[in-house]
Amino acid sequence: MSPIKLDERDIKILATLSREGRLSKSELAKRVNLSATPCWERLRRLEKAGIISGYHAQIELRQIAPHVSVFVMAELENHRASTFQAFEKAIDSYPEITACWALGGGFDYLLQVVTRDIDSYQRLIDDLLQRRAGLARYFTYIVTKPVKQAVLPPLDVLLAAPPKRK
The missing domain is CATH 1.10.10.10 (Winged helix-like DNA-binding domain superfamily/Winged helix DNA-binding domain)
Incomplete structure (x- = not known):
């Protein structure tokens, strides 16, 4: 197409x-x-x-339920295709993982998790580790306050013709 x-x-x-x-x-x-x-x-x-x-x-979640937003940098045990597939399949089963991006560079994935509290977040991570989904290490970053959250990048900027070089 x-x-x-x-x-x-x-x-x-x-x-x-x-x-x-x-x-x-x-x-x-x-x-x-x-x-x-x-x-x-x-x-x-x-x-x-x-x-x-x-x-x-766009739901203002803090108006209806207590919650915590967490970003998780995830590193897999190895870089075999089967490990990536197993990890992606495993995280798909957790509705609290609201977004996941595969990364190039030091870490393999960035996950966005929204859950009731830190205890429920830790239970999710413990469960993910017990499933042996290929997770070797993870780093947790708790959101203390939202500062800016755009629904979509600025289309006019992304689609504008690049400036002509002199």
């Missing part, structure tokens, strides 16, 4: 929806300076191409 070509209006639609996903059809069209039908044709094209993969509510 060839990549879809995005123009300024497509980018404006994506940027607007990434900030305010609950806009009505008519309000989105107004915000991107299009009439309703062409705006929604573009939106359907972006969804069909897989560029828009879903719509989500």
Whole structure:
């Protein structure tokens, strides 16, 4: 499948929806300076191409439940493909692991964990170690306060043409 070509209006639609996903059809069209039908044709094209993969509510978790957010740097026992696969399969079974990124460099993975408290986080790690999922070492970083949390990187910056060299 060839990549879809995005123009300024497509980018404006994506940027607007990434900030305010609950806009009505008519309000989105107004915000991107299009009439309703062409705006929604573009939106359907972006969804069909897989560029828009879903719509989500941003929940203010501290308003509804006690929790702790933890980042974990994970290092595996070895770098065999089977170890990576076993680890990725194991962490997929923990809903408290809300994000995981494979890394190049010193550590193998960065995990984001959101759980009720430190005790429940430690039980998760203990369980992961008992499963023998390939985890050799881990380093825990507890979030003390959120400072900035963007839902999506700035599309206008990412998709802008690079400046011409002099």
